[in-house]
Amino acid sequence: MSTPSATTPSRWRALTHHHLFWPVAVLIALLLVNVPFTPDFFAIRMADGHLYGSLVSIVLFGSPLILVAVGMTLVIATGGIDLSVGAVVAITGALTCSYISDQADQNALAGVFLAMGIGLVAAVVCGLWNGFLVARMGIQPIIATLIIMVAGRGVAQLITDGQIITINSEPYKLIGGGYWLTLPFSIFVVAAVVAVTVALTRRTALGLLVESVGGNAEASRLVGIRSMRIKIMVYMFCALCAGIAGLMISSNTSAADGNNAGLWIELDAILAVVIGGTSLLGGRFSIGGTVIGALVIQTLTTTIYTIGVPTQTNLVFKAAVVIVVCLLQSPKFRAKVFGAKGRARTTAPAEPATPADAAPKMEVSR
Amino acid sequence: MSATTKTRTAAEGRTPSTPAQASTAARLLGDRRLPVLVTVGLFLAMYIGGLSRYQNYGFGEPQVFLNLFIDNGYLLVAAVGATFVIMAGGIDLSVGSLIGFTTMFTAWLVERQGLPLLLVIPLALGVGAFGGFLMGYVIHNFEIQPFIVTLAGLFLFRGLCLVISKESISISDSTVSSMAQTRVSIGLGELSIGALVALVVVAAAFYILHYTRFGRRVYAIGGNEQSALLMGLPLGGTKIAVYTVSGFCSALAGLLFMLYIQSGDPLHAVGMELDAIAAVVIGGTLLTGGSGYVLGTLFGVLVLGLIKTIIQFEGTLSSWWTKIATGVLLGAFILIQRAMTTRKQT
Numbered sequence: 001m002s003t004p005s006a007t008t009p010s011r012w013r014a015l016t017h018h019h020l021f022w023p024v025a026v027l028i029a030l031l032l033v034n035v036p037f038t039p040d041f042f043a044i045r046m047a048d049g050h051l052y053g054s055l056v057s058i059v060l061f062g063s064p065l066i067l068v069a070v071g072m073t074l075v076i077a078t079g080g081i082d083l084s085v086g087a088v089v090a091i092t093g094a095l096t097c098s099y100i101s102d103q104a105d106q107n108a109l110a111g112v113f114l115a116m117g118i119g120l121v122a123a124v125v126c127g128l129w130n131g132f133l134v135a136r137m138g139i140q141p142i143i144a145t146l147i148i149m150v151a152g153r154g155v156a157q158l159i160t161d162g163q164i165i166t167i168n169s170e171p172y173k174l175i176g177g178g179y180w181l182t183l184p185f186s187i188f189v190v191a192a193v194v195a196v197t198v199a200l201t202r203r204t205a206l207g208l209l210v211e212s213v214g215g216n217a218e219a220s221r222l223v224g225i226r227s228m229r230i231k232i233m234v235y236m237f238c239a240l241c242a243g244i245a246g247l248m249i250s251s252n253t254s255a256a257d258g259n260n261a262g263l264w265i266e267l268d269a270i271l272a273v274v275i276g277g278t279s280l281l282g283g284r285f286s287i288g289g290t291v292i293g294a295l296v297i298q299t300l301t302t303t304i305y306t307i308g309v310p311t312q313t314n315l316v317f318k319a320a321v322v323i324v325v326c327l328l329q330s331p332k333f334r335a336k337v338f339g340a341k342g343r344a345r346t347t348a349p350a351e352p353a354t355p356a357d358a359a360p361k362m363e364v365s366r
Numbered sequence: 367m368s369a370t371t372k373t374r375t376a377a378e379g380r381t382p383s384t385p386a387q388a389s390t391a392a393r394l395l396g397d398r399r400l401p402v403l404v405t406v407g408l409f410l411a412m413y414i415g416g417l418s419r420y421q422n423y424g425f426g427e428p429q430v431f432l433n434l435f436i437d438n439g440y441l442l443v444a445a446v447g448a449t450f451v452i453m454a455g456g457i458d459l460s461v462g463s464l465i466g467f468t469t470m471f472t473a474w475l476v477e478r479q480g481l482p483l484l485l486v487i488p489l490a491l492g493v494g495a496f497g498g499f500l501m502g503y504v505i506h507n508f509e510i511q512p513f514i515v516t517l518a519g520l521f522l523f524r525g526l527c528l529v530i531s532k533e534s535i536s537i538s539d540s541t542v543s544s545m546a547q548t549r550v551s552i553g554l555g556e557l558s559i560g561a562l563v564a565l566v567v568v569a570a571a572f573y574i575l576h577y578t579r580f581g582r583r584v585y586a587i588g589g590n591e592q593s594a595l596l597m598g599l600p601l602g603g604t605k606i607a608v609y610t611v612s613g614f615c616s617a618l619a620g621l622l623f624m625l626y627i628q629s630g631d632p633l634h635a636v637g638m639e640l641d642a643i644a645a646v647v648i649g650g651t652l653l654t655g656g657s658g659y660v661l662g663t664l665f666g667v668l669v670l671g672l673i674k675t676i677i678q679f680e681g682t683l684s685s686w687w688t689k690i691a692t693g694v695l696l697g698a699f700i701l702i703q704r705a706m707t708t709r710k711q712t
Contacts, residue, residue, distance in 0.1 A: 081513070137704050142457065142513070143653045147700065150640050151693020157686035258686075267517055280511050312532050312632075315525030322518040323504070330508040 019277045022328065023292040026275070030299045037307045050179045054302065062298030063176075063186040064089070064245035066291055068265055069272035070197055071241030073290040074234045076273050079214040079282025080134055080141035082235060085242035085269060087152020088126050089262025092119040092246030094159040097167050097256035106169040115172075120243045126152070127239025131232030149266070156258030166255045176252030186248050193241065198287050207285075210234060214282030271318075272297055275325050296321075401650025401703060402662040408695075409665050412672050420679045428554035430675065435557060438671040439564035440465065440622040442664065444638060445645040446571045447615025449663045452646050453575065454608040455588040455655030456512040460501065460519030461616045462638035464494055466631070467523040468620025473535040473630025476542065483541045491617045497523065498613015502606035512609075520639070527632035534631035537624070546625045560622040567618065572660045584608060588655025644692050645670055648699045669695065 015021060034041040034054070044053035068085050075082045096119035103111040126148055133144035178185045201207030212220045213227040220227045245265070250256045274280065275296050276289025300321060304314050327333045416425050424430065435442070444461050451458045468490050475481045475489070497519065505515045537543075549556035557565075575581035583604045586594040595601050623635060649666030651658025673691045677683045 133700075137701065139700055139704055140653055143647065143700055146640065146643065147693050147697045150644060150696060151690050154686040154689025154693065157684075158690065162684055162686060267520070270514075270517070274514060280514065312528030313525060314528075315521045316529060317525075319518045319520075319522035319525055322514065322521060326510045326514055326518070327504075327508060330510050333508040336508075 019286055020289055020292065022325075023276050023289050023296065026325070027292055027296045027299060030296060030303055034303055034306050041306070046182070049182060050184075051182045054306070056184065058295065058298050058302050059187050059190075060184040061302075062294055063184075063190045064248045064262070065265065065268055065272060065298060066190050066294040067193055067241045067245040067248070068238075068262075069269040069276075069290045069294045070194060070287060071238030072266075072269040073273050073276070073278055073285050073287055074197070074201070074210055075141070075238045076270070076278055076280060077210050077214045077282055077285035078231050078234050079217070080231065080235070081270065081280070082130060082145045082238050082242075083142065083266050084126060084130060084145040084148035084152055085238065085245075086262040086264065086266045087148050087150075087156065088123050088239050088242040089246035089249060089265060090156035090256075090258050091126065091152055091159070092123045092243040093250030093256040093261045094156040094165070094258050095119045095122050096172075096247060097165045097250050098159055100167045100169050100172060101165050106167055107171060109171055112169055112171045116247055119247060120240060123239045123243025123246065124236050127236035128232065130239065131235030134235060135228040135231035153258060156256075156261070158258075160256055160258045162258070164255050164257045168254065172251050173254060174251070176248040176250070177254075186252075189244065189248065193244065194287065194291060197237075201285075201287065211284055214284070268297055269294075271322055274329070277329070398657055399650075399659070400706060401699065402659050402665065404699075404702060405648055405650055405662060405665040405669060409669050409672060412669065412676065416672070416676050416679065420676075423679055425679060429556065432552075432555045432557055432561070434668055434671040434675065435561035435564060437626075437674070438667050439558070439560035440619040440626060440635075441638065441641055441645065441670070442564040442667045443567050443615050443622060444619035445642040445649075445663050445667050446567050446660060447612035447619070448639070448642040448646050449571065449649075449651055449658065449660055450575070450584060450608045450611045450615075451512075452643070452651055452653060453588045453655055453658055454584045454605060455591065456505070456605070456608065457516065457643070458498075458501075458519075458609065458612045458616075459513065459516040459639050460497070460523060461612070461619075461642050462635045462640075463520045463523035463527070464497060464613060464616035465620040465623055465635035465638055466633065467527050468494060468617045469624040469627070469634045470527040470530050470535070470630040470632060472621060472624050473537050474530050476539045477535050477537055477630075483539060483545075487621060490621060491614060494617020494620065495610050495614040498616070499606060499610040501613070502609030505609065506602045506605045516609075524632070524636075527634075530632075531630075532632060534629050534633075536629040542625065542628060546628055558625075560625050563618070563622060567615065568660060568664050575660055580604070580607065585656055588657075590656070641670060641692070644696050647703075648695055650699070650703070652703060653700075 031041070038054065041054050044051055044056060046052070068089070072082055072085065096115045099115035099118055100106050100112060103115075105111070130141075130145050130148065133139045133147070134141050137144075174180070174185050175189065176186055180188060201210065209220070209225050209230050212223075212225055213230045217227045217231070220230075242262075242265075246262060249261055270280075272293035273285075273290050274293070276286055276291070276293030278285045278289060297318075300317065301314065304317055309317070413431075419425075444465060448458060448461060471493065472483075472486050472490050475486045476483055501512075501515050501519050504510060505512050545559055548559050550559070550562060575584060583594070583599050586597065586599055587601060587604055591601065620635070624630060627634070645666035646658070646663050647653060647666070648669055649658070649662030649664070651662060670692060673695075674688055677685065677687055677691075
């Protein structure tokens with residue numbers, strides 16, 4: 001709305017106005033904060049044929065979050081939201097682990113693959129249900145996905161009979177805790193999912209269709225886009241990503257915990273999407289931004305540990321970051337705090353405070 | 367009246383039912399009170415089912431019914447606060463955290479700092495209301511989605527719990543324990559102070575939402591924000607007030623929870639915002655805002671409480687069935703609401 005004045009250098013402006021500028025800047029700043037406390041923060045060393053280092057562990061521990069957030073990005077791009085991913089993580093882990101623990105030989109590859117298949121199919125069914133409610137029944141996404149968010153953990157506990165199921169399966173351990181080509185295997189899984197998602201959304205028209213549905217589902221339908229089918233697909237994809245994250249989490253701990261697996265991951269994922277610059281209103285999205293957003297959250301957690309802040313203040317820091325990031329992204333906040341100053345310096349007060357106050361209000365019901 | 371209904375039923379071609387029956391059915395389906403009536407019906411059905419199944423175990427005693435209020439008073443207060451927010455078309459995710467924080471805050475002040483309870487209570491309520499006010503302020507003034515702002519509130523208050531103490535603080539203060547044990551006799555049985563406070567809150571909310579100017583503004587903004595704005599209603603003030611009410615109710619719920627459980631714990635009431643939202647939805651409030659009743663929320667909480675009671679009486683069912691049953695009910699009621707709204711449109 002408020003067009004920046006032409007006097008600022010255009011290259012700098014192009015950089016700062018790039019949609020990844022703020023997420024990357026926050027990530028770099030957070031990484032740099034660690035250096036005074038751990039001088040070899042960026043060092044990566046080789047041990048036992050594996051790469052070790054803070055950067056590697058940030059990606060390793062952030063993997064499930066990146067997966068869930070990537071799925072969430074597409075849902076949010078259609079103007080929706082999926083609160084059920086945490087429950088889906090728990091259900092997938094519970095089903096897979098309880099199947100593996102029933103096997104006579106937990107290391108048998110066929111059994112492990114079948115177990116993973118069962119878990120992922122259950123995840124996709126959850127996604128189908130969410131998509132059905134949202135697209136077919138026209139229920140608000142927050143509410144539609146609330147059903148599985150509430151019931152899902154109950155179902156996961158039902159599957160594990162309220163216990164934490166521990167398993168001892170070498171092949172299954174690989175997904176979340178194993179190494180391949182000196183790197184954590186989960187990094188490859190994440191890379192593959194991100195690559196496939198980017199290829200599907202940016203190399204085909206699919207991404208455009210998703211954005212179109214998010215922009216205006218009814219208009220998209222009228223121009224011939226099967227918006228209902230796109231929405232259902234997106235929720236299924238999101239649940240599938242959550243399912244893979246569920247496999248990763250349960251594999252990393254070699255256990256399924258219906259109560260705590262993936263607890264609050266939906267909130268972290270939404271946060272990652274928002275930090276990555278995808279608007280919650282839908283209509284546009286950035287997978288790259290989301291990956292960086294998820295890394296920001298994981299780096300924040302790591303930073304809190306390394307600089308020796310008591311771990312219990314972790315959540316307070318997170319809250320502060322959410323607020324700061326959201327305020328920075330709010331056009332109205334920028335106009336009030338930075339815009340007013342900048343405008344006063346560069347141009348005459350052509351835009352007094354009143355239109356800036358009135359204009360965004362009209363956007364509310366969008 | 368009969369002429370119009372007759373032509374309508376004729377047009378719809380529903381010959382089997384008599385016009386009178388069909389008209390009542392049509393009127394009922396279009397009635398805004400239907401979801402509340404369904405909830406009341408469900409509650410009665412569950413209660414009667416419980417009566418017939420556990421009659422020999424004392425399910426029919428009036429005190430079992432009154433215990434619903436004693437055991438769920440805090441949830442009722444929290445759900446009333448959530449009703450305000452949802453009615454205005456928003457959402458508040460910070461409820462559970464704020465309840466947990468209040469238990470922790472009061473326990474810490476009373477036990478560790480030795481402050482008198484009577485001083486701590488207004489302080490806690492003030493902190494809760496101020497927290498809600500801040501969230502409402504940010505939501506309105508910077509136009510950030512309520513979902514994200516209250517999510518930050520969720521993190522913040524849960525974090526503050528842990529900052530106060532990582533371990534739970536049990537409360538041995540004599541005022542607290544005497545208040546917690548006080549039972550007020552009301553004919554059929556006894557109610558606790560918490561239950562009475564919860565009923566007062568329901569009555570006050572009923573009055574405010576249905577009989578005051580503020581209540582009408584809440585409905586108007588939830589119905590259509592744009593129209594409310596064009597009508598000249600104070601959008602910002604009402605929105606901020608609604609979140610303030612929710613923060614206040616959450617803090618009050620926290621105090622009741624503290625009384626009920628007599629301890630502060632950083633993990634108290636995790637996820638209770640979901641229970642509160644579920645109670646509001648089951649109580650028939652449209653989540654798009656602008657339509658619903660506080661009494662519906664009351665019955666929503668009673669239904670959730672009855673599920674827990676039945677699971678207790680059943681004995682063999684595990685606690686996670688509560689979650690599954692809540693989820694199933696939530697789904698059913700959302701679909702009923704949806705069926706109603708589509709019917710109105712066509």
